[in-house]
Amino acid sequence: MKKYDVIVIGAGNGGLVAAATAAKRGLSTLLLERHNLPGGAATSFTRGRFEFEPSLHELANYGTPEMPGSVRQLFDWLGLHVKFHEAPGAYRVIKSGPDGFDAVMPTGQEAFINKLEELVPGSRESVTKFFDLGMESLMAFAEFQAKPNNIDWHAIGEKYPHFIHYAKRPYKEVLDELNVPQKAQDIMMAYWCYIGVPGDDFEFAYMGMMLVAYVVMGAYVPTTRSHEISTAILQTLLDNHGDAWFNTEVNRIVVENGKAVGVQIGNETIYGREIIADVIPTTVYGKMMRASDVPERGLKLANARTLGTSGFLVYLGLNKSPEELGIKDYSVFISKTADSSEQFSATKERNKQNDFTIMNCLNLADPGCSPAGTSVLYATKLYFGSSWDDVQPENYAKVKDEIAQQVIDQYESATGVKIRDAVEEIEIATPETFARYLRSPEGEIYGYYGHPWDQMLARTMAINEDDQQMPHLHFCGGSGFLMDGYSSAYQSGFVTANMVAEQLAKQEVTK
Amino acid sequence: MSDLTLQQDLQGLKSLKNERNAAIDAASTRPLPKTFPVNELASKLHPESQFLKIKQVIKHSADERSFVLEPDTEKGTQHLAYFRAGQYISFRLKIGNSYVTRPYAIRSAPADALKDQYIITIKRVKNGFVTSFIFDNWAVGTPVEASAPAGNLYFEPLRDQKNIVGLAGGSGITPFYSLASAIADGTEHVKLTILYGSRQHDHILLAPEFSKILSKTNDVKLINVLSDDDIDGFEHGFITAELIQKYAPKTPYSIFICGPEAMYEFMDKEVKKLNLPAGRIRHELSGNYGSPYHETDYPADSRDKVYQLTVKTRDHEQIISAQSNESILVAMERAGITAPSLCRSGECGVCRSRLISGKVFSPEIIDGRRVADSEYGYIHTCASFPISDVSIEVPVHDLADQFG
Ligand SMILES: Cc1cc2nc3c(=O)[nH]c(=O)nc-3n(C[C@H](O)[C@H](O)[C@H](O)COP(=O)(O)OP(=O)(O)OC[C@H]3O[C@@H](n4cnc5c(N)ncnc54)[C@H](O)[C@@H]3O)c2cc1C
Numbered sequence: 001m002k003k004y005d006v007i008v009i010g011a012g013n014g015g016l017v018a019a020a021t022a023a024k025r026g027l028s029t030l031l032l033e034r035h036n037l038p039g040g041a042a043t044s045f046t047r048g049r050f051e052f053e054p055s056l057h058e059l060a061n062y063g064t065p066e067m068p069g070s071v072r073q074l075f076d077w078l079g080l081h082v083k084f085h086e087a088p089g090a091y092r093v094i095k096s097g098p099d100g101f102d103a104v105m106p107t108g109q110e111a112f113i114n115k116l117e118e119l120v121p122g123s124r125e126s127v128t129k130f131f132d133l134g135m136e137s138l139m140a141f142a143e144f145q146a147k148p149n150n151i152d153w154h155a156i157g158e159k160y161p162h163f164i165h166y167a168k169r170p171y172k173e174v175l176d177e178l179n180v181p182q183k184a185q186d187i188m189m190a191y192w193c194y195i196g197v198p199g200d201d202f203e204f205a206y207m208g209m210m211l212v213a214y215v216v217m218g219a220y221v222p223t224t225r226s227h228e229i230s231t232a233i234l235q236t237l238l239d240n241h242g243d244a245w246f247n248t249e250v251n252r253i254v255v256e257n258g259k260a261v262g263v264q265i266g267n268e269t270i271y272g273r274e275i276i277a278d279v280i281p282t283t284v285y286g287k288m289m290r291a292s293d294v295p296e297r298g299l300k301l302a303n304a305r306t307l308g309t310s311g312f313l314v315y316l317g318l319n320k321s322p323e324e325l326g327i328k329d330y331s332v333f334i335s336k337t338a339d340s341s342e343q344f345s346a347t348k349e350r351n352k353q354n355d356f357t358i359m360n361c362l363n364l365a366d367p368g369c370s371p372a373g374t375s376v377l378y379a380t381k382l383y384f385g386s387s388w389d390d391v392q393p394e395n396y397a398k399v400k401d402e403i404a405q406q407v408i409d410q411y412e413s414a415t416g417v418k419i420r421d422a423v424e425e426i427e428i429a430t431p432e433t434f435a436r437y438l439r440s441p442e443g444e445i446y447g448y449y450g451h452p453w454d455q456m457l458a459r460t461m462a463i464n465e466d467d468q469q470m471p472h473l474h475f476c477g478g479s480g481f482l483m484d485g486y487s488s489a490y491q492s493g494f495v496t497a498n499m500v501a502e503q504l505a506k507q508e509v510t511k
Numbered sequence: 512m513s514d515l516t517l518q519q520d521l522q523g524l525k526s527l528k529n530e531r532n533a534a535i536d537a538a539s540t541r542p543l544p545k546t547f548p549v550n551e552l553a554s555k556l557h558p559e560s561q562f563l564k565i566k567q568v569i570k571h572s573a574d575e576r577s578f579v580l581e582p583d584t585e586k587g588t589q590h591l592a593y594f595r596a597g598q599y600i601s602f603r604l605k606i607g608n609s610y611v612t613r614p615y616a617i618r619s620a621p622a623d624a625l626k627d628q629y630i631i632t633i634k635r636v637k638n639g640f641v642t643s644f645i646f647d648n649w650a651v652g653t654p655v656e657a658s659a660p661a662g663n664l665y666f667e668p669l670r671d672q673k674n675i676v677g678l679a680g681g682s683g684i685t686p687f688y689s690l691a692s693a694i695a696d697g698t699e700h701v702k703l704t705i706l707y708g709s710r711q712h713d714h715i716l717l718a719p720e721f722s723k724i725l726s727k728t729n730d731v732k733l734i735n736v737l738s739d740d741d742i743d744g745f746e747h748g749f750i751t752a753e754l755i756q757k758y759a760p761k762t763p764y765s766i767f768i769c770g771p772e773a774m775y776e777f778m779d780k781e782v783k784k785l786n787l788p789a790g791r792i793r794h795e796l797s798g799n800y801g802s803p804y805h806e807t808d809y810p811a812d813s814r815d816k817v818y819q820l821t822v823k824t825r826d827h828e829q830i831i832s833a834q835s836n837e838s839i840l841v842a843m844e845r846a847g848i849t850a851p852s853l854c855r856s857g858e859c860g861v862c863r864s865r866l867i868s869g870k871v872f873s874p875e876i877i878d879g880r881r882v883a884d885s886e887y888g889y890i891h892t893c894a895s896f897p898i899s900d901v902s903i904e905v906p907v908h909d910l911a912d913q914f915g
């Protein structure tokens with residue numbers, strides 16, 4: 001059997017881009033995926049006349065042809081022809097508890113600031129400062145994220161001094177320092193849920209950048225769900241003479257003399273010069289390696305970390321159009337409290353306290369996503385997988401139906417939109433579902449939780465050490481240096497494949 | 512900003528890396544867990560394979576048998592997966608040179624699965640390839656392999672009405688038997704009215720078993736509809752819109768349809784006349800789709816041809832022949848290729864494969880593909896018929912326990 005330059009384990013967002021990048025750079029590449037579909041969470045599923053988006057809310061860092069974000073640049077380089085729709089507006093946030101509010105936030109920096117000033121008079125000055133800082137973060141990121149293994153921090157600091165100054169400070173702390181009024185902060189806190197780290201733990205550099213990126217560059221969704229993106233990236237791999245084997249489980253990473261040399265599938269060993277795992281290290285070191293082969297730093301790092309949150313999603317195919325139902329927003333965040341720490345704490349238990357819910361109506365971004373006269377809604381909640389530890393097979397359906405019912409009630413009462421009687425199709429995904437399809441430990445969907453020492457900045461600074469845990473073994477994906485999220489996972493796949501290509505080139509030279 | 516501040520800020524940033532190193536240094540070197548409770552739940556609900564043994568064979572008539580199944584603990588299945596009444600399991604069989612799958616509804620109650628028992632009831636198909644094999648070979652003690660429970664023909668309280676009208680034909684009665692049992696034992700809280708179409712009185716499946724359930728609950732009603740026989744106490748004719756209206760409750764209801772292709776298409780037309788809101792009608796084909804020639808958009812000049820089918824799997828390639836009236840999946844099965852499949856009716860996507868070249872016909876009623884798949888050239892082999900020489904890439908059917 002032939003030996004590959006690169007073997008990629010797992011065809012999630014990170015693995016797909018890593019494999020396509022390696023192949024496009026002329027490396028012989030084999031992508032191995034246990035499921036029969038590419039994409040991991042970036043897929044789709046059909047029920048009746050609906051095809052649902054399982055996971056993507058909004059693709060960040062895409063931008064326009066004139067102002068392309070990093071993801072658009074990457075997709076252009078890979079030669080993808082995926083048609084995207086821009087999501088209208090930024091988001092709506094409804095605080096349904098005491099002192100509640102209902103804020104519909106537009107995209108565009110000026111419009112966003114104006115709207116906030118209207119809702120929270122006196123916020124303009126501080127929020128404008130916030131945007132300046134967030135913008136600086138965005139630019140700093142854009143500069144170093146494609147080559148994070150070789151950053152001249154001093155040069156970055158000279159160019160973006162505020163970025164460096166505020167970088168590791170918690171988001172909430174910086175908003176306080178800027179004197180952003182509490183209600184404005186509440187409104188600006190909603191996106192914590194995309195990374196699963198609450199505002200008083202979340203480093204400013206990243207969270208500030210994220211909000212500004214969405215507001216300034218907009219957010220995008222693909223025309224035929226994430227499955228289209230995944231299929232297109234796979235096509236780039238195939239067009240560049242790469243191989244992709246589906247339904248193929250890697251049982252073990254083969255290690256010789258402390259170095260990764262190949263993978264075992266069934267009774268066969270396939271050799272590769274470099275192995276990239278789009279699989280969380282906890283699983284690689286826990287299940288896919290002999291204990292004696294596991295590198296100490298890798299093991300300790302995995303033990304030091306905390307698994308990220310899992311999710312609970314309700315997918316609804318409705319037999320009425322958004323106009324008939326009165327749905328006006330693409331994305332609504334609903335909760336009784338606007339305090340992200342409280343919202344976050346509640347994800348550790350499976351009870352009514354955990355009421356933070358995001359509801360998306362895909363038709364608002366992409367009117368053709370379901371047949372005429374119908375609409376698609378999907379609700380997302382976060383749960384740590386461990387809060388589902390007590391669920392047994394025989395009560396599983398009941399547990400998920402109960403929470404789905406609460407989600408529907410909550411949406412109806414917060415927005416006044418009645419959907420219950422229009423349900424034509426429903427599917428519910430839980431931590432169990434993610435454990436099943438992604439195989440992630442406890443069904444995590446967000447890699448590792450971002451302790452302050454384990455967020456984007458710290459991971460970026462440690463990228464070389466993390467990559468050197470075991471010679472010829474590399475990681476990418478949602479547990480990578482940019483943490484979870486589509487854009488981040490794509491970028492991490494790209495970066496890892498490039499680092500691998502550099503190392504292979506060096507090996508050629510020394511030969 | 513002064514250079515000093517920048518130096519301080521850079522130091523501050525670097526301290527993050529020290530914090531990270533400190534956290535790593537302080538961490539334990541204990542081995543990582545191999546599994547977690549949520550992953551265990553997933554493997555209980557959705558095992559990749561279930562190894563079963565036949566515990567008992569019940570002969571209802573010459574052509575109808577029930578098989579009582581239990582876990583084959585020696586092969587590694589300790590317990591049977593729980594399911595929702597109405598779901599099926601897909602059996603994986605090696606018959607001669609062929610590796611084939613066949614889905615059968617679990618007709619016993621979900622509660623029985625907790626006691627490690629499934630029952631399936633099979634109607635022998637005349638000259639049937641698999642049913643003939645099963646009737647000749649399955650006896651007490653025979654080991655058999657099946658998938659996890661699958662399928663969407665179950666009661667979902669957030670979608671379906673609290674009254675279900677079940678329209679069943681032939682072996683399509685089996686999922687309703689399970690639902691009726693689950694109602695009788697209190698697992699499901701719905702009312703079920705079944706209109707069950709058979710040709711003749713002695714074709715009615717599971718009649719004595721149904722009487723037992725009916726005596727236990729008032730929430731299940733069964734109306735037998737005979738197309739050929741005219742007998743007192745039975746409806747005569749077909750399951751028409753009028754008949755449904757005669758027996759359906761006055762309150763809102765959902766219709767579940769399960770039957771062989773011919774009946775399914777007939778009932779579909781009748782049900783349309785009722786003008787129910789979309790979503791109130793759910794169906795599942797119980798049986799094979801058959802030949803595509805009757806479809807109005809079938810390209811007539813492809814009829815009765817034998818095409819060349821090139822099948823690529825990993826780094827292996829094989830050329831076989833494929834008849835125009837059989838699905839690509841069946842062509843592969845005939846040739847002894849182990850190709851993945853589960854539902855065999857276009858829906859589940861397990862047989863998804865990549866079309867490298869050539870053309871296939873995918874009948875609209877069983878074309879359950881994702882939109883992007885149609886655009887990027889992927890097919891469901893069970894729902895695709897060759898209309899030219901075809902070359903495809905098929906994933907292996909790796910049945911290693913995915914949670915192992
Ligand atoms: C969701 C679902 C639930 C079901 N539940 C039940 C149930 O509870 N009870 C029940 O009785 N039935 C049930 N069925 C139907 C059942 O799955 C089978 O379709 C039925 O038993 C037909 O079996 P058969 O192979 O004998 O028939 P056949 O009609 O012979 O099927 C044969 C197919 O195999 C092909 N074939 C012929 N020779 C070969 C060969 N050498 N190698 C490979 N392929 C060959 C033929 O071309 C044909 O397409 C269910 C079906 C579905 C989809």
Ligand code: FES
Nearest residue numbers: 853855857860893
């Ligand atoms: S086997 Fe289910 S779609 Fe083909």
